Amino acid sequence: MSAAEQISIWMRPENVERSGPGRRPGYSRARITQVAVEIADREGLEAATMRRIGQELGTGAMSLYRYVPKRDDLIDLMLDATAGEIELAGRPSGDWRADLSLVAHQTRAVSLRHPWQVTLARRPTIGPNMLRVYDFALSALDGFGLHIDEMVSLCGMMGDYVASAVRDEIGWLEQARHTGMDRRQWMSEYVGPYVGQIVESGAYPMFNRTIREGRLSHMAPDARFQYGLDHVLNGIAAALPDRNA
Amino acid sequence: MSAAEQISIWMRPENVERSGPGRRPGYSRARITQVAVEIADREGLEAATMRRIGQELGTGAMSLYRYVPKRDDLIDLMLDATAGEIELAGRPSGDWRADLSLVAHQTRAVSLRHPWQVTLARRPTIGPNMLRVYDFALSALDGFGLHIDEMVSLCGMMGDYVASAVRDEIGWLEQARHTGMDRRQWMSEYVGPYVGQIVESGAYPMFNRTIREGRLSHMAPDARFQYGLDHVLNGIAAALPDRNA
DNA sequence: TGCATTTCGAGTACGGCGTACGCGATTGGA
DNA sequence: TCCAATCGCGTACGCCGTACTCGAAATGCA
Numbered sequence: 001m002s003a004a005e006q007i008s009i010w011m012r013p014e015n016v017e018r019s020g021p022g023r024r025p026g027y028s029r030a031r032i033t034q035v036a037v038e039i040a041d042r043e044g045l046e047a048a049t050m051r052r053i054g055q056e057l058g059t060g061a062m063s064l065y066r067y068v069p070k071r072d073d074l075i076d077l078m079l080d081a082t083a084g085e086i087e088l089a090g091r092p093s094g095d096w097r098a099d100l101s102l103v104a105h106q107t108r109a110v111s112l113r114h115p116w117q118v119t120l121a122r123r124p125t126i127g128p129n130m131l132r133v134y135d136f137a138l139s140a141l142d143g144f145g146l147h148i149d150e151m152v153s154l155c156g157m158m159g160d161y162v163a164s165a166v167r168d169e170i171g172w173l174e175q176a177r178h179t180g181m182d183r184r185q186w187m188s189e190y191v192g193p194y195v196g197q198i199v200e201s202g203a204y205p206m207f208n209r210t211i212r213e214g215r216l217s218h219m220a221p222d223a224r225f226q227y228g229l230d231h232v233l234n235g236i237a238a239a240l241p242d243r244n245a
Numbered sequence: 246m247s248a249a250e251q252i253s254i255w256m257r258p259e260n261v262e263r264s265g266p267g268r269r270p271g272y273s274r275a276r277i278t279q280v281a282v283e284i285a286d287r288e289g290l291e292a293a294t295m296r297r298i299g300q301e302l303g304t305g306a307m308s309l310y311r312y313v314p315k316r317d318d319l320i321d322l323m324l325d326a327t328a329g330e331i332e333l334a335g336r337p338s339g340d341w342r343a344d345l346s347l348v349a350h351q352t353r354a355v356s357l358r359h360p361w362q363v364t365l366a367r368r369p370t371i372g373p374n375m376l377r378v379y380d381f382a383l384s385a386l387d388g389f390g391l392h393i394d395e396m397v398s399l400c401g402m403m404g405d406y407v408a409s410a411v412r413d414e415i416g417w418l419e420q421a422r423h424t425g426m427d428r429r430q431w432m433s434e435y436v437g438p439y440v441g442q443i444v445e446s447g448a449y450p451m452f453n454r455t456i457r458e459g460r461l462s463h464m465a466p467d468a469r470f471q472y473g474l475d476h477v478l479n480g481i482a483a484a485l486p487d488r489n490a
Numbered sequence: 491t492g493c494a495t496t497t498c499g500a501g502t503a504c505g506g507c508g509t510a511c512g513c514g515a516t517t518g519g520a
Numbered sequence: 521t522c523c524a525a526t527c528g529c530g531t532a533c534g535c536c537g538t539a540c541t542c543g544a545a546a547t548g549c550a
Contacts, residue, residue, distance in 0.1 A: 015497095021547040022497030050537065054500095062538075063499050071537065121366040123416050131449055138451035148454045149461045153476045160405040171368050204376055206383035209393045216394045231398045235480020260526095267526025268516045295508065305529050307509075316508065 008125040009073035027057065029067050033077045037114065040078065045116035048078075075120070080127030082114045088133065092140040096240075097233055099140035100155075103133060104162050104229050111166040115174070118167040144240050154236045161232045165225055184217040253370040254318035272302060274312050278322045282359065285323065290361035293323075320365070325372030327359045333378065337385040341485075342478055344385035345400075348378060349407050349474055356411040360419070363412040389485050399481045406477045414466050429462040 014029050035056050039048040050061040050071060057063075068074045086106045092099040111117050126134070137158070141151040176182060202208070210216075216224055259274050280301045284293040295306035295316060302308075313319045331351045337344040356362050371379070382403070386396040421427060447453070455461075461469055 018497080019547085020497080021495050021545095023499080023545045023547090025498070027499095049535085051535090060500050061536095062501075062540095065538070066498060119366045121364045123412055131452060135449045135451045138455070142451065148451075148458045149472070150476070151451070152455055152459065152461060153473050156409070156473065157402070157406060157477060157480065160409040161402060164401070164405040164408070167368055204380045206380045206387065206393075206396070207376060210383070210397055213393045214397065216397060227394070228398050228401065231395070231484060232402060232480070235402065235477070235483055238480055238483030239476060263526085264518080265526080266516090266518045266524060268528075270527070272528095294506080296506085299529090306507095307511095307530075308528055310509070311527060311529095 009069070009076050010125065010127055012069065012073075014067055025066070027059075027063070027067055029077060030081075032057070032064055032067055033074065033081050036074055037078050037081060040116040041114055045075075045119055048116075072122070075122075076125050076127065079117065079120070079124045080129045082110055082117065083127065083129035083133060085110045085113070086129070086133050088136045092136060092142075096140045096144075097237070100137060100158055100233060100236070101229065103137045103140075104158060105225075107133070107162050108166050108169075108225060112170065115170045118163075118170050141236075144242075146239070146241070150239065154239055157235065158229075158232050161228060165228055169221055169225065254314070254321050255370065255372055257314065257318075259312055270311070272304075272308065272312060274322060275326075277302070277309055277312055278319065278326050281319060282323050282326060285361040286359055290320075290364055293361075317367070320367075321370050321372065324362065324365070324369045325374045327355055327362065328372065328374035328378060330355045330358070331374070331378050333381045337381060337387075341385045341389075342482070345382060345403055345478060345481070346474065348382045348385075349403060350470075352378070352407050353411050353414075353470060357415065360415045363408075363415050386481075389487075391484070391486070395484065399484055402480065403474075403477050406473060410470055410473055414470065 014025075018024075032053060036048045036053050039052060039056060050064055054061045054064055064074075068077070086103075088102065088106065124130070134155075137155045138148075138151050141154060146154075172186075175186060216227070219227065259270075263270075277298060281293045281298050284297060284301060295309055299306045299309055309319075313322070331348075333347065333351065369375070379400075382400045383393075383396050386399060391399075417431075420431060461472070464472065
């Protein structure tokens, strides 16, 4: 297979400005992406099949392939489209902690609106909207004398936390929706009986403590997210040269 | 659907000790899991279909369903089986930084041996082997006066980093295998042309700097992993009360 | 104006997936 | 010996992504 076939969707713009002969396009990537996102929001990513998207547009599955090479590429488009919902100021405010918090909370909010995002396996290709967020986060850490690689590393740390925390949160939401158990109940009734005597016998003492002493399970989702985020931001603060925390 | 059907594979032990009438089992979860892991290691997770696993065992797909309720459950079994390859001492050494580094590097090594792990969408259910690693990591931070929730938060931070870094690393490996480009080449030839004049015009100045000044792309994978890990561990050190760093 | 050329919309079909279902074969206990 | 429970496994169904194909529509030009 040639390398060109591996190139991301962003390198293959749809021919939106045509002047030659031939029928005019009746759909568009943007419209298809929008419909796909709506379906995935309502019924999950696996419901956004090519047939279903086509049906929602009043056509068949194959018509979509005039605009999108593969379904995987459409998913990249969907991801970047939702990244476009992240609202940031044009430039960071100068308060790095507030700026990074903004990115974190905005990202979380968008992901909670589009829970299918966390069910993705592939690391998404970076589209223009994601690039905008990435650049904002990086520039929040600019001006402290850090090397660019350090900023990348620290921003990545926060990004990893946010992605993971949101995946957890949505996982619990869906779990609760299916079983009616809340997080703590699930932890004790589901994991508990399995490790059973092992936990009680002290083989997993720390896990045992998370169940008995841990308060994270009791916290509201907002507070739990903030709790972890604070630790991450404290870690970033520790990397700033002259304690601009 | 009942809640019982949602219960993880760990709550549904296979009937390994039978004495009543009926044919004796010819296979086992362990054997099926092992074969599935071998196939996934060689050809990727999507190649480990039920039909293919059955074929490798000299039978059909449906025979496996006597031992595993669903393919998703089998994947949970595969994950925990590989987590069993993580080699840790019985108890942490007392040097928290060395202990957490051990967990991080062991986890990375195992994931590199089983690259299909990072292509997973669902957050895995925690099996016994994962629990063992989790408990080891937590206990490495015990004894510094931290609340258990803080330990969970800090360990989670490191776990998030490791998972993300390994996913990246494997992603690049497969990219390189397909296209013959290394990481830096890909960054400039693939992302570069797309943002094109935008990058040059200064709309994404920080991203621009990661391309021009960044050295992360040039580092060997081991060093890159360690670079990020050091930042995470520094962040954890900052959370220890009396600077036990 | 009429035609040649090009693109679009859409139907058909293929191979592969997970897995529901059912049935003969095998086994231990009464 | 016969019964009842369990296993191995083949068949079949309804999905999926998408390769291929062809008529319809829309221009630029003669």
